[in-house]
Amino acid sequence: MTQADDTVQTRWAVLGPGAISRDFVVGLRASQHGVLHAVGSSSAERAGAFATEHGAAASGTYDEILARDDVDAVYIGTVHTTHAELAIRALEAGKAVLCEKPASPTLEEVERILDIAARTRRPFLEAFKTRFGPFADALRELVAGGELGALERVEGAFGFAAPVHEGRLFDRALAGGAILDVGCYPLSLAIDLAAAAGAPIDAPEYRRFEAEVVSGVDGSASAEIAFGGVTAAIATSIIADLPRTAVLRFTDAEVVLPNAWGSRTESSSTLIVRRGGEERVVEVPVVQPMAAEADALSLAVADGRLEVPQMPWSHTRAAARVLTDWREAALAG
Incomplete structure (x- = not known):
């Protein structure tokens, strides 16, 4: 997929069915390259309710969603203290990650995320809209x-x-x-x-x-x-x-x-x-x-890039x- 190619879409999973994830799903409907496909939560019941509300095809626990091979990217909309663990699990599962800001509460944890992203060769983007x-x-x-x-x-x-x-x-x-x-x-x-x-x-x-x-x-x-x-x-x-x-x-x-x-x-x-x-x-x-930040990550995936120029890893570290x-x-x- 290139920037001019609107035919191929990123299949997104939302991790954390809360208020900001609801806003992300609304934004995703305006994106050129993304579609909501799955919802993950610590509670499969909550994930299922959110998926039904927003028309996602799949739902389940975090582990169940990250194990799926029909999920290309995840949006992490959970509380700050869970960002690092979920981002690392998603990267290690082969998913691109759009993580709500801040990427994590400490520089040490942010460095861990970026190290894993580099090792797994999967894109990571901190969601500063x-x-x-x-x-x-x-x-x-x-x-x-x-x-x-x-x-x-x-x-x-x-x-x-x-x-x-x-x-x-x-x-x-x-x-x-x-x-x-x-x-x-x-x-x-x-x-x-x-x-x-x-x-x-x-x-x-x-x-x-x-x-x-x-x-x-x-x-x-x-x-x-x-x-x-x-x-x-x-x-x-x-x-x-x-x-x-x-x-x-x-x-x-x-x-x-x-x-x-x-x-x-x-x-x-x-x-x-x-x-x-x-x-x-x-x-x-x-x-x-x-929608714009979601599309930016989709283009990174398509182009084989780990970083997005609008929010490069050096800025996330800084x-x-x-x-x-x-x-x-x-x-x-």
């Missing part, structure tokens, strides 16, 4: 093109006020907290654009970490991190609504992203370029981001390194 589509492409092109000068600073926040302080988000044993749940988004943006600017992303300089611990997890947190000449100032929260904007500061201009993160059904579309007292609004096409250190500092405070 904001990395896919015309909006993300336009940002990379602005940074790499140099027309606005050098990128100096990325400022972004992602936070919401959870209605109750309980459940997965506030469970330390399940790696709850703001940093891993939504703080990873502004961090991933900063890493993506620092890399596009040619800055090193594998040796971050930590200038500031701050956090407020709530119910044993990082309820809110902020950080300032330098990737070479690009500084990232990021904030996150699960106890307060934060603006969904981001600002990219260049030597000769700034770019404002009014809705930096989009949604699970639509990518962002608007960039505002401010330069020399003038303002230019740029609109780009919207895509279904979960994000895991900072998330591990940021969260450790937050919970130690």
